[in-house]
Amino acid sequence: MALWGGRFEAGVAEVTQEFGASLPVDKHLYKQDIAGSKAHAKMLAAQGIISAEDEQAIAKGLTGIEQDIDAGNFTFDINDEDIHMSIESELTRRIGEAGKRLHTGRSRNDQVATDTRLGVKALAKELMEANLELRHVLVDAAKKYDKVILPGYTHMQHAQPVLLSHHLLAYSWMFARDFTRLKAAFDAADNCPLGAAALAGTSYPLDRQMTAAELGFAGVIPNSLDAVSDRDFLLDLHYAGSVMAMHLSRLSEEIVLWSSSEFGFITLSDSYSTGSSIMPQKKNPDFAELIRGKSGRVYGNLVQLLVTMKGLPLAYNKDLQEDKEGALDTAHTLMQCLSVMAGMISTWTVNEDAMARECGVGHLAATDVADYLAKRGLPFREAHAVVGHLVLMCEKRGCNLEDLPFEVFQEASPLFEHDITEALDIPSIVAARTTEGGTAPAAVAVQLQRAEAQLVVDEGVFGSLTKVVEMGHGAK
Numbered sequence: 001m002a003l004w005g006g007r008f009e010a011g012v013a014e015v016t017q018e019f020g021a022s023l024p025v026d027k028h029l030y031k032q033d034i035a036g037s038k039a040h041a042k043m044l045a046a047q048g049i050i051s052a053e054d055e056q057a058i059a060k061g062l063t064g065i066e067q068d069i070d071a072g073n074f075t076f077d078i079n080d081e082d083i084h085m086s087i088e089s090e091l092t093r094r095i096g097e098a099g100k101r102l103h104t105g106r107s108r109n110d111q112v113a114t115d116t117r118l119g120v121k122a123l124a125k126e127l128m129e130a131n132l133e134l135r136h137v138l139v140d141a142a143k144k145y146d147k148v149i150l151p152g153y154t155h156m157q158h159a160q161p162v163l164l165s166h167h168l169l170a171y172s173w174m175f176a177r178d179f180t181r182l183k184a185a186f187d188a189a190d191n192c193p194l195g196a197a198a199l200a201g202t203s204y205p206l207d208r209q210m211t212a213a214e215l216g217f218a219g220v221i222p223n224s225l226d227a228v229s230d231r232d233f234l235l236d237l238h239y240a241g242s243v244m245a246m247h248l249s250r251l252s253e254e255i256v257l258w259s260s261s262e263f264g265f266i267t268l269s270d271s272y273s274t275g276s277s278i279m280p281q282k283k284n285p286d287f288a289e290l291i292r293g294k295s296g297r298v299y300g301n302l303v304q305l306l307v308t309m310k311g312l313p314l315a316y317n318k319d320l321q322e323d324k325e326g327a328l329d330t331a332h333t334l335m336q337c338l339s340v341m342a343g344m345i346s347t348w349t350v351n352e353d354a355m356a357r358e359c360g361v362g363h364l365a366a367t368d369v370a371d372y373l374a375k376r377g378l379p380f381r382e383a384h385a386v387v388g389h390l391v392l393m394c395e396k397r398g399c400n401l402e403d404l405p406f407e408v409f410q411e412a413s414p415l416f417e418h419d420i421t422e423a424l425d426i427p428s429i430v431a432a433r434t435t436e437g438g439t440a441p442a443a444v445a446v447q448l449q450r451a452e453a454q455l456v457v458d459e460g461v462f463g464s465l466t467k468v469v470e471m472g473h474g475a476k
């Protein structure tokens with residue numbers, strides 16, 4: 001009979017037993033559940049609600065169960081419905097009456113909320129660590145390619161030349177913001193619901209601050225209704241993951257383009273490429289494509305939980321059982337994506353000559369030619385029109401701006417002098433962008449220092465995270 005079966009005369013139908021069971025998903029939270037039960041039992045003994053002997057027997061029994069699950073020697077029974085009942089029923093089988101006292105003063109509602117919050121803290125921590133590792137790869141690549149110039153694009157059209165290091169650092173800053181969002185999700189989960197019981201608290205003299213401290217939470221949730229029904233912290237994790245998946249997808253799209261024959265900017269390592277079953281010549285960027293594709297999966301998990309939550313009255317509803325699978329999937333998916341992306345970038349070959357050739361296409365100097373005239377007194381809008389006419393002339397002649405004779409420039413505007421050639425030089429164009437955050441080597445060097453400093457700060461934040469119970473990914 002189920003642990004809650006005293007009120008029922010008939011057993012649950014087999015089909016509903018399987019349909020209603022959360023054990024296949026929440027068994028991955030066994031470490032969190034056991035940690036929560038140990039903290040609860042310790043508090044019960046400290047408050048004189050159970051004996052010290054019972055608390056010691058409970059702690060010893062739970063340790064044995066955890067070790068068996070770690071070793072793969074524990075059989076989960078679907079009839080137990082969830083991880084809480086599975087562990088509690090086995091605990092009672094092993095230690096007898098003391099096991100039945102463990103649930104005093106708590107409900108599965110505050111128990112599962114505690115497990116989930118501990119789980120989210122662990123997942124957020126894992127993602128933050130992988131985020132830092134990818135950012136190190138990006139910064140290292142920015143250092144390595146600090147002299148390489150490639151075309152910058154808007155609307156996927158050649159725009160202005162930029163340093164490759166500048167381009168890579170743009171992604172480093174995106175992932176730095178993702179780290180901040182992951183930390184916010186960690187903080188949102190860092191309050192303890194234990195003691196809220198089913199929804200209204202309990203008449204037992206529980207010390208909620210003690211259990212919170214035992215589990216490494218920053219504090220307790222002040223409202224018992226909110227404690228058992230809140231899943232905002234999960235939404236925060238999903239949102240942070242979704243934005244990071246979007247950034248990974250954008251970077252993947254560039255890798256797909258850059259590795260194509262049309263661009264040829266990079267060559268991916270054989271270890272991060274695949275071939276074709278029919279075309280022997282193919283070297284496909286499958287893993288970049290897969291990262292790009294998995295963003296939809298991550299977004300779907302966010303939308304699923306939003307839709308699940310949108311119509312729920314207070315307090316706990318069985319709908320909330322659907323809150324964990326998506327979060328576990330999102331975290332697992334992103335961990336793989338971050339690792340593969342770091343591997344792709346750290347092993348690729350940058351084809352500097354191909355990037356340089358493309359800088360000679362698309363009139364990348366046009367803006368600087370217009371600036372040349374504007375600095376000599378011509379209103380920029382008029383300068384823009386003059387250079388636009390020169391570009392049109394180049395298009396008709398099938399040449400670039402630097403191929404035009406000096407006489408053509410002077411015919412377009414008497415302000416042009418022979419030093420116009422300096423405005424057409426790609427390295428000089430890049431070097432001129434010295435504003436803060438610009439692409440000039442000097443500006444990028446400053447930005448690189450800032451990116452490295454931010455990594456140091458974020459690593460310090462990561463190192464100071466409050467205690468977490470690591471996820472039991474080995475649950476069978």
